[in-house]
Amino acid sequence: MSDFPFLSVLTVAPLVGALVVALVPRSRPELAKQVALGWSLLVLALSVVMWVAFKVGGDRFQFRESYPWIPNWGVNFTFAADGIALVMLMLIAVLVPLVILASWHDAESSKRSVPVYFALLLVLECTMIGVFAAADVFLFYVFFEVMLVPMYFLIGSYGGHQRQYAAVKFFLYSLVGGLFMLAAVIGLWVVGGKTFDWQALSQVDISTGTERWLFLGFFLAFAIKAPFFPFHTWLPDAGGAAPAGAAALLVGVLDKVGTFGILRYCLPLFPDAAKWFAPWALALGLIGIIYAALLAVGQNDLKRLVSYTSIAHFGFIGVGIFAFTTQAGTGAVLYMVNHGLATGLLFLVVGMFVARRGSALVSDFGGAGKLVPLLAGVLFFAGLASLALPGTAPFVSEFLVLIGTFTVNKPVAVIATLGIILAAAYVLWMVQRTTQGTLNPALTEVDGMRRDLNLREKVVVAPLIALIVLLGFYPKPVTDVINPAIQATMQDVGSTDPAPSVGTVQEAAK
């Protein structure tokens, strides 16, 4: 079964689906939606099969496929997945059908073609899968850049207020990072002996100066993508303007490309430079945790607020990666998954509120829980997951990051812990101002606010809630997959865990 070319099929399938959906006539939007949903479920089914076929404890990279593409430059279509990539692929496969279902009516308000919206979502899925599945640096770069195009049109054509500005800002920021990476990719190609194969390149010895420059080129692109402070300013604009479904994919998956890239490319390919730059990266992570949390507290726009919370979470992920311990690394990857689930849910729920109220401003709500108790309950749950309440999945990852960091760097861990307190502040305050307290009389006049969750929306939120609770109590299936990949990455960096180890990851998780 493991001979089946999972990764290339997974990459191509959504693209084919996108073509099919795009060919549906504009006058039959329902058909387009159904086809898109069906197709994304197909991709999900295939991903589940792949998850089962993945041998835990087997080779670091599995499902490897390679086909020649541009032999003159040593470029191949090489796909391979380690544990980190596998969980991210799974996250994509889970999120996309839910996003499609959640976006059922999103495109109708924009006067633009409905089938194209869903086709763009599928194109985005294709590029997202490709970027995590690629094991050839050139191929990775291609997906990394092409990913911008569908997202640009999703924000620019179907977004809300200030969508043009947000779309252009998103595109230019990412392109700037991408072009720095291009220079570094070419540099890596030259010093690596004209090959793009990840495994070959990870064996190459690079002189110290060159290695630092190349690291910087890659890191800058990933830091913008993630985004880390101070490259984060595009995310609140893009997240605020994008339609809720696209925003959920933007922060849930797209941004993880940055942290994934650091784990897959920056650390193993440039280990010495990574160690040299680690204090700086840790500092950026810490500033991000505190600064973004403070800004989130002050936001009046729900979607921008959620965007800022996720910048703070990316600070945690960054700290976890650059602490260079297995626990912190595993925590960081687990955080990537959990953040995708929790923030994805939060974005979708906020999107449901915004669609009902016709406004994303916190001050336009107030006591909404009295009108839509179920929806308000889900918002509360998503908020609690987001602030990493014990029992929800993000708690496990945040805790792993913190103890993993504590063993090697106490001040960093202590400062990062402050972020937890701030997280409680922004989440609880937001929940209180929107759903609790006295009912805002204006709300009763809005028709939408009298409709609680319908069946479609229940189907959207239920799997996410279930996964968050499940992984909160029993993260083992995921950590088992991640752990060997992180150990291998830490070996690449040449980092060993401190001697008086706190125990295995599973024990720590309890």
Next chain:
Amino acid sequence: MNELKLPSIDYAALAPSLIMLGAALLGVLVEAFVPRRLRHLVQLSLALLAVLGALTMVVLNADDRLITIGGAIAVDGPTLFLQGAILVLAAMALLLIGERSVERGGAFVAQAAFPAESADDRRQAEGVNGATEVYPLTTFAIGGMLIFVAANDLLTMFIALEVFSLPLYLLCALARRRRLLSQEAALKYFMLGAYASAFFLFGVALVYGFTAGIPNGSAGVDFATVNAAVAESTASPLLLFAGMALLSIGLLFKAAAAPFHVWTPDVYQGAPTPITGFMAACTKVAAFGALLRVFHVAFDGARWDFTPVLGAVAVLTMLVGAVLAVTQTDIKRLLAYSSIANAGYLLVGVLAPSRDGLSGTMFYLVAYGFSVLAAFAVVTLVRDADGEATHLSRWAGLGKRSPFYAGVFTFILLAFAGIPLTSGFTSKFAVFGPALDGGQAWLVIAGVLTSMVLAFPYLRVVVMMWLSEPGESTPTVTVPGGLTSAALMIGVIATLVLGVAPAPLLDLATGAAEFVR
């Protein structure tokens, strides 16, 4: 009395240029003898057939590696590759030039002699068939370009330069509408071009003087002699450096590199759009073909001397093109500045001291030529009652009015911005890779930084077309005739194919990337 010895001439090797020049002469006769109503058809067919014939000869000659007519012409890999590129791109340009259904009578003035804004002029603008002398003129220009990239001595190169420049000056003046702008463009191009040619000629003289210093040798301007002189001439190196500088000015002018670029925006804007496309694609190939040959063959030994200077020119060109493109409000001027910036990227390839650099530059020329011709083909289609609507504000909301053409143009703009899966990305890689390999990291970094700046104007056009609401004055896209559609589709498909599967053309370019000396 000594018997005059004639040099041996390999006619088959010369056939491509001979066919084009012969067809041009034939075209002049057609103007004189064929009735007016048939001329358009006859001339267009003649020109296209000639291009086809010349292309066939290039393919048949594919394995030639020789120097003929007394060392004046070199037929080798780069020559054949670039000749093939010029011919293919010229065929596309001819399709655009021959289009008559987009605008009644075509893009060219009926009689250039009518004073602009006169009653006669207004009458011709209403749809009198355009002049057909554009075909022989274009054919002459193509013939000149074919010789230009094959020239193996500086004098032949100069003559070829004039042969392809003079028809271009004329062609620029022949726009059907906005004739004052067109004539101004032509005059500007002619004046500055004449200066550039003079610089070139002066440079030839100085280099000739320098070659006189070869011990026990005879002076000459063929590249082998120049190359030998660089190695061993006893003459003052000042002659060499001054000569090289003046030659470069002449060539960089044609390539539209800063600071010799000032003509480009005005000429690109004023010239009839099919001619602008022809210049942006074919003139660029010819100019860079000559630059490659001069610097790789003749002055190879002085690489350490010219690289810093040409590198500075490349950086300046990229900067000027990218930064000024940001401020443009006219689509043709925007594309002109983009073409300047691309000249900078091409110079990066010229300075990569390896076979890969040579093949990468040639690949870039072809890829860029296809995209830029397709871009100008779209520009010819967006029009209202007064002709082409080139002001950017007029393109607002074009995506709603004509999603297909707006989509095509978006794709081309993404290619210009260097997004992967388009030829713009692969061609940038093709020049930056060898340049970095050759130790020119600063050029690559400058190239990457300017690409970021340049992405902004392209993106602004995309935003205009898709994200703005159509205004009252948004023109519709004219349904193109068969000729324009064909050119447009060839350009777009080539942009996609060279981005997704560049290997075959890269193989061809790599196989061709060796000069005979």
